[in-house]
C-alpha cells in the first residue's frame with residue numbers, strides 16, 4: 061500500500077515541489093524529491109509526538125551542545141521508518157539504486173569528532189526510547205572543513221553544506237528570540253522596594269530556530285533537534301540612518317549573522333576567540349528562553365514545579381554560561397529572588413565532562429566577559445562569592461584551597477573557569493568512561509569530589525546500533541537477524557546470543573565472507589580517494605580519528621616504519637601482510653598534527669612505490685574522514701587501533717563502532733578500551749603499553765634516549781626517520797617529530813610504549829594467520845558489544861541523572 065504511495069509522492073515532489081521534469085539526469089533532484097517524500101512521513105508523526113508530550117506530565121530534557129555531528133539523514137530516516145522496500149521499488153522507475161541517490165546528500169558536519177557524534181547518537185537513542193529529549197545546537201552555515209591532501213599536506217576547504225538547500229530543516233521564525241550582548245548592568249528598586257537588576261543599552265541579535273526531525277526506530281516517535289541561526293534585528297543604527305548612511309547601516313546587519321557562520325574546528329582544545337564565546341552565549345540564552353517561554357505559556361510565572369519538570373544537560377563546558385543565564389532570566393525577567401533562582405538552577409543543570417587535557421579546559425578572560433556579557437559576569441561573581449563562603453566553612457582558613465576551587469582564577473589576567481562554574485551550578489557531574497570518571501574524582505576535580513561526592517557519576521559512552529551496525533553493515537545485520545532475530549536492533553545486549561555460533565563452522569564461513577565483501581567496499585574507497593590498491597586478504601589495520609599527539613598516530617607510523625625496515629632487511633619470517641589505513645583531520649592551527657599527516661603521507665609514498673614491499677605492506681592516508689566514510693570503514697576493518705597514551709582519551713567511541721562490526725582491538729588501558737576488553741575477554745584484545753598510573757610514575761625519570769639505545773628495532777626506526785629517507789627533498793621537516801620522541805618531556809611517552817606495541821602487533825598478525833581463530837575473535841567482539849549501545853548509555857542518564 062505505502063509502496064504505491066511512496067512512488068506517487070516521489071513523482072509529485074519531483075514535479076510540483078521541485079518543478080523539474082527530467083529527473084533521471086541528476087541524482088541531486090531525485091535525492092531532494094525522495095527526501096521530501098520521506099519527510100512527509102515524519103511531519104505527521106512529529107506533530108503527534110509534540111501533541112502527546114504537551115499532555116504528559118514527565119520531565120523534559122534539553123541537551124545543550126555546540127556540536128551535533130549528524131552525518132546523512134536520508135538513509136537513517138528510511139531505516140528508522142522502515143521504508144526501504146517501498147523506496148527501492150519507487151526508485152526502479154528511475155533506474156536508480158537507493159545507495160546512489162543517498163550519495164547526493166552532504167554530511168551535516170556540525171561537529172569535530174567524538175563529542176559531536178556522541179550527541180548525534182544520543183538523539184537517535186532518545187527518540188528510539190521515546191524519551192522527551194530536545195537537542196539544542198547551532199545551525200552553522202559552514203560545518204567542519206573539507207580536508208584535501210596536496211603534496212602530502214592537509215589543505216582546508218570551506219564546507220558550505222547548506223548551499224543546495226536542506227530538506228531536513230524547518231524554519232520556525234515565529235519562535236525567534238532576542239539575544240543581547242554588550243551594554244551594562246543597571247540596579248533599581250521595584251515598587252515593593254526590592255533591589256533588582258536589568259541589563260541595559262544592549263546590542264541584540266535575533267535567534268531563529270530551525271527544527272530538524274529525529275525519528276525513533278520504528279516507533280512513531282519523532283523528537284526535535286532545534287538549531288539556532290543568528291540574524292539581525294530590524295532595528296538599525298538610527299544615528300547612521302539619519303546621517304544618510306543607509307547602506308552602511310544595512311550592511312552592519314552582517315555582524316549579527318556572523319555568530320553562526322562557522323564551526324570552530326578544534327577538537328578537545330579551546331581557542332579563546334571572542335566569537336566563540338558569543339556562540340556559546342547565543343546558544344545558551346536562546347535555548348533557555350525557549351524552554352522558559354514554553355513553561356510560562358503553560359504555567360504562567362509559577363516556577364515552583366519547574367525544576368521537577370526540566371533538566372539541562374551541558375555537553376562539556378561549552379554551553380556552561382547557561383548556569384549564569386538561567387539565573388539572569390529567572391531574576392531579571394521573571395523577578396524571582398536569588399535563592400529561588402539558585403535552587404532552580406542547581407537542580408536543573410547537569411554537566412558532562414569529556415576530557416582531562418588541560419589545554420581543553422575552557423577559561424574566559426574576565427575582561428572579555430565584562431565587555432560582552434557584563435550582567436552575566438555580575439552573576440558569576442555572586443555565585444562565586446557564595447560558593448567560596450561554603451568552601452571557607454568546610455576548610456576554615458585554607459586560603460590555598462579557596463584559590464584552587466574559585467570560579468575566578470586570579471592573577472594579572474583573571475579568568476572565568478568554566479568547568480568550576482559547571483560543577484558549582486549543577487546537581488550532576490559525569491565522566492564518559494569508568495577510568496575517566498575515576499581520574500576526575502581523584503585528580504582534576506578532587507576537591508570538588510570531597511565537597512560533593514554524590515554529584516559525581518559515570519556514564520560510559522555508547523554508539524547507536526542502528527547507524528553503526530544495521531545501516532552501515534546491512535549484510536552482517538541481516539545475518540545476525542537471521543540467526544538470533546532482530547531484537548538486537550533495539551536491545552543490543554541480545555547480540556550476546558551470537559557467541560556460541562562462533563563454534564559453528566558454516567556460520568564462521570558466512571561471517572568471513574561478509575567481512576571480505578566489506579573489505580572489498582573499503583578497498584574501492586581507498587582506491588578512489590588515495591589511488592592505492594591492495595589485496596583484500598591482507599590484514600586491514602585502521603586508525604581513524606582526529607589527529608592529536610595524545611592519540612599517537614605517531615606510534616602507528618613508527619610501527620609502519622619498523623615493518624618497512626624488516627621487509628627491506630629480508631626479515632619477513634612469520635610476517636602477516638597488512639594494509640594500514642590512517643585518516644583524520646588536524647585542527648588548522650595545530651602544527652604538530654599537520655606534520656604527522658605529512659609524515660604518514662610521505663611514509664606511504666615510499667612504502668607503496670617500493671616493489672619489495674608490495675606483498676607485505678600497503679599504507680594509505682584517507683582524506684576527509686567523516687561520519688559517512690566511517691560507515692564504509694568500520695565494517696571493513698580487521699584491527700582497530702586505539703593506542704592513546706593511557707589516561708588521556710576520556711572514552712573514545714570509534715573503538716565501539718569497530719568492535720560492533722567485528723574488528724579486534726589493539727589498544728592501551730585507556731578510556732572505554734578497558735571496558736571493551738573486560739566485555740570481550742582479555743584473550744580477544746591485543747593489549748599493550750603502560751597503564752594510566754604507570755604513565756604518571758614513568759614520567760618522573762623518563763629517558764627516551766636510553767630506551768632507543770637499548771632497542772635495536774627502535775634505533776633502526778629512528779635512524780630511518782632521521783636520515784631523511786622519507787623526506788628526500790624536504791630537509792628537516794620531520795625534525796620536530798623525532799625531537800619530540802627523544803625528549804624526556806614527551807608527555808605522550810611514545811618511546812616507552814614502542815616495544816610492547818610491536819609485540820602486540822606481531823601477536824595480532826599471528827592470530828590473523830589462523831583464519832578460524834581470527835573469525836572467532838571477530839564474532840566474539842560483535843557479540844560482546846551490547847553494553848556499548850548508546851541506548852544503554854541513555855537509559856543510564858535517564859535513570860540516574862534525568863529521572864524521567
Ligand code: CR6
Nearest residue numbers: 174175328414415492709710711712
Ligand atoms: N575529543 C574525548 O576526547 C570522547 C568524546 C565523547 C572527547 C573522547 O575520548 O569519546 O569526547 N572530548 O565523550 C572532547 O571533545 C572534549 C572528544 O571527542
